[in-house]
Amino acid sequence: MKLLVTGGAGYIGSTVTTLLVEAGHEVTVLDDLSSGHESAVPDGTTFVKGRVQDAADDVLGAGDFDAVLHFAGFIEVAESVTQPDRYWENNVGGTLRLLDAMHRHGVGRLIFSSTGTVHGNTDQHPITETAGLAPLNPYAATKAAVDLMLPGYCAAWGLAATSLRYFNAAGALLRPDGRSCGEQHDPESHLIPIVLQVAAGERDTLALYGDDYDTPDGTCVRDYIHVADLASAHLLALAALQPGEHRIYNLGNGAGYSNLEVIQAVRDVTGHPVPVVRSARRPGDIVAQVASSAKAIAELGWQPQRPALRDIIGDAWAFGQDRSR
Numbered sequence: 001m002k003l004l005v006t007g008g009a010g011y012i013g014s015t016v017t018t019l020l021v022e023a024g025h026e027v028t029v030l031d032d033l034s035s036g037h038e039s040a041v042p043d044g045t046t047f048v049k050g051r052v053q054d055a056a057d058d059v060l061g062a063g064d065f066d067a068v069l070h071f072a073g074f075i076e077v078a079e080s081v082t083q084p085d086r087y088w089e090n091n092v093g094g095t096l097r098l099l100d101a102m103h104r105h106g107v108g109r110l111i112f113s114s115t116g117t118v119h120g121n122t123d124q125h126p127i128t129e130t131a132g133l134a135p136l137n138p139y140a141a142t143k144a145a146v147d148l149m150l151p152g153y154c155a156a157w158g159l160a161a162t163s164l165r166y167f168n169a170a171g172a173l174l175r176p177d178g179r180s181c182g183e184q185h186d187p188e189s190h191l192i193p194i195v196l197q198v199a200a201g202e203r204d205t206l207a208l209y210g211d212d213y214d215t216p217d218g219t220c221v222r223d224y225i226h227v228a229d230l231a232s233a234h235l236l237a238l239a240a241l242q243p244g245e246h247r248i249y250n251l252g253n254g255a256g257y258s259n260l261e262v263i264q265a266v267r268d269v270t271g272h273p274v275p276v277v278r279s280a281r282r283p284g285d286i287v288a289q290v291a292s293s294a295k296a297i298a299e300l301g302w303q304p305q306r307p308a309l310r311d312i313i314g315d316a317w318a319f320g321q322d323r324s325r
């Protein structure tokens with residue numbers, strides 16, 4: 001297929017693009033490099049530097065695209081709490097402009113990067129796709145808005161769309177020939193890469209946001225999913241798209257780890273100390289969330305290959321060590 005990947009210079013988009021190219025697809029990456037890196041764009045693709053809002057129309061108009069995988073967006077929960085306007089403009093405004101351009105140029109297939117955080121603090125564990133939407137912060141609200149927007153576009157235009165609700169992406173796609181893909185956010189906000197930076201001596205301490213939550217050890221609980229496993233779900237979801245249908249799949253491993261358990265796992269995997277400073281809760285944080293991916297497993301035939309937290313951390317560590325050499 002001829003594919004447009006928005007946000008393909010980012011962490012998850014570049015990983016998925018690598019698998020798409022390996023599978024023989026022709027890929028154009030559109031990314032404004034607001035948080036991505038041109039060096040992360042996989043070889044064998046066409047790279048266009050630009051904002052989705054400004055450039056998607058020209059890019060889609062210039063070629064016979066079969067589908068779009070839409071990763072581009074702002075992703076930081078805490079930032080979204082202080083700058084909601086930027087999040088609505090980029091995540092929802094960008095998606096609206098992309099959908100306009102797709103419609104104008106007859107591109108009828110879309111995979112959208114949604115998030116498990118749309119469900120907020122639900123009592124349901126593990127969380128299925130039918131759990132209610134209760135976003136706790138503007139970032140999650142922008143993703144929920146797009147999830148709610150897509151069924152209407154599918155019904156009216158015959159669009160084939162799937163929202164993949166990722167839980168916590170982590171790890172790295174390791175390739176022996178230097179084409180590895182991993183997390184390189186700057187500044188980094190995600191737990192595993194930050195804890196690894198502490199283990200590597202690049203930061204002195206880990207600020208642990210909240211230790212008085214109603215969880216077994218008082219810290220928040222998350223479901224970590226290897227980025228390579230997330231990536232493989234995109235190829236399956238792409239093949240399963242159906243005109244006029246909006247599908248949703250939650251993607252996680254079905255296992256919850258507290259922040260303290262993650263920190264201890266990093267100490268075990270790396271053999272390095274991780275000093276922790278107990279800090280205030282982070283605004284907008286969900287207490288605990290674990291995915292049910294039974295639907296993706298049953299309908300897409302998806303099967304995570306590296307579900308163990310220690311393997312996920314080990315691959316992220318290997319990626320970071322490789323880059324720092």
Ligand SMILES: NC(=O)c1ccc[n+]([C@@H]2O[C@H](COP(=O)([O-])OP(=O)(O)OC[C@H]3O[C@@H](n4cnc5c(N)ncnc54)[C@H](O)[C@@H]3O)[C@@H](O)[C@H]2O)c1
Pocket residue numbers: 006007008009010011012013030031032033034035036037050051052053070071072073074075090094113114115116165166167168169170185
């Ligand atoms: N990382 C996670 O754990 C996680 C979890 C759930 C959902 N998601 C979603 O997955 C997607 C990818 O996340 P990621 O972790 O790879 O983030 P990332 O920041 O590494 O990648 C996002 C990419 O989009 C680009 N971008 C942002 N706005 C753009 C715009 N308007 N036009 C063009 N390019 C733009 C950035 O430069 C970056 O390369 C995001 O939509 C995010 O909300 C991520």
Ligand SMILES: O=c1ccn([C@@H]2O[C@H](COP(=O)(O)OP(=O)(O)O[C@H]3O[C@H](CO)[C@H](O)[C@H](O)[C@H]3O)[C@@H](O)[C@H]2O)c(=O)[nH]1
Pocket residue numbers: 075076077114115116117166167168169189190191192194206207208209210220221222259282285
């Ligand atoms: O320095 C840090 C960083 C994080 N945390 C804690 O670690 C947990 C995980 O935080 P992350 O920022 O790694 O991940 P989130 O669950 O907040 O959110 C991430 O995963 C979500 C999906 O579940 C979203 O989609 C979002 O894009 C992405 O940031 C939270 O309790 C957070 O407070 C710390 O204690 N210290």
